[in-house]
Amino acid sequence: MNKKYDITVRNCNLFYKDFHALKNLNIDIAENEITAFIGPSGCGKSSFLKVFNRMNDLIEGCKITGEVIIGDMNIYDKDIDITMLRKEVGMVFQKPNPFPMSIYDNIAFAPRTFGVKKKSELDEIVEKSLRRASIWDEVKDRLKKDALGMSGGQQQRLCIARALAASPKILLMDEPTSALDPISTGKIEELVNELKENYTIVIVTHNMQQATRISDKTAFFLLGEIIEYDKTENIFSNPKDKRTENYISGRFG
């Protein structure tokens, strides 16, 4: 039987020392859907995203309570292998962050880490990942070149390819296009839309139009709480909560 990769969160609280950053969050994120997190800066959406692959573990004084279940495993169980968790739950950040090495080595990094040694096998993974990230044609003749020499949009697609090379099931994206021009943004949005066939995608975005263009569901965050979570179309045409309405239509204060 295939493993499931939906995400279920129950009563999740997150504290940075004394600061109660996430307050009793509950959400069900479906497989093979794109879920957008929106909300003002500092509302907790990025913190919550990092809960899904335990990135917050690295932060001193960070404490998380509640249940976060991916498929049928509670990822905060003591016996969870975090490396394996991060292999299955990939992440793409706001600023493209290629490793200072060749394009090829960037992509081959994760498979090598997980024990793939054969050159032919690595070649295959590198090509497949770059193709999936719609960047193969642009880089196939310069795979040995330094990844830092690429444009911002290319670097971001490289980072997506690098995340895909670990064959994750869930892809977390933290404002993946905020530093990119509309053409690169368009390419990444198309890519995300194609990827959802095989991945569960959660994307944090400050771009409302991006949320309406690509996501199936949208969650609105405010001051560490999920105020409203619904089909994206409902959130943007007929939000139930006045605070959601005020935020998305630019009515502050």
Place this chain on the structure above:
Amino acid sequence: MSIRAKYEIELKNVFDNLVLMCRSIELMIENGIKALVNHDMELAKEVYEEDKFINRMERDIEQNCLKILLMEHPVASDFREVSAALKMITDLERIGDQARDIAEITIQIGDKEHIKQLEHIKQMAEYAAKMVKDGVLAYINRDLALAKSLDDTDDNVDNLFNTVMADLVELIKQNPDNAEQAIMFMMIAKYLERIGDHAVNIGEWVEYAITGQHQGDNF
């Protein structure tokens, strides 16, 4: 000025134009029937000409709404208000056409003596003009009860239509010479009945703007 304030000004511009368009259509309906009852050809011609203004207003408001959609990307209730306005002006424009058609028939009838008193048609016109006014008012004031009341008023218009039709059939039976004018009155009654239907459409879009639900969803 904040972006939000700029948006509100643009939306208010749409509201103001809608009120103007609505007022002008009410007058077309009222004056159209006055011209018919009094054989007033000058007034009928005025009503006929007024339709050009209505068509221009429709274009203006449409442009304003499309510009808002393009430039401001409104969402939630903002989006619903602008889309509702876009849909409402189509109905308002059709109502203008129908008022013009009534004026055209009035001109055709000219000075010929009427085969009957026009009491029921006058009542229909009063209801129709009120429905248009209520529809736009409900939109401006976000008055859901008023928007929903249009359905009931329309029942009155439909009942009057049936009365007018029965009267005219009787008149044709009595004397076939009545047929020509009876058919013209029949058309006028039908136009008024259609105006009621368009006003009901307007009410449904107002309901959508306020609640996010459209009556049409139920079908």
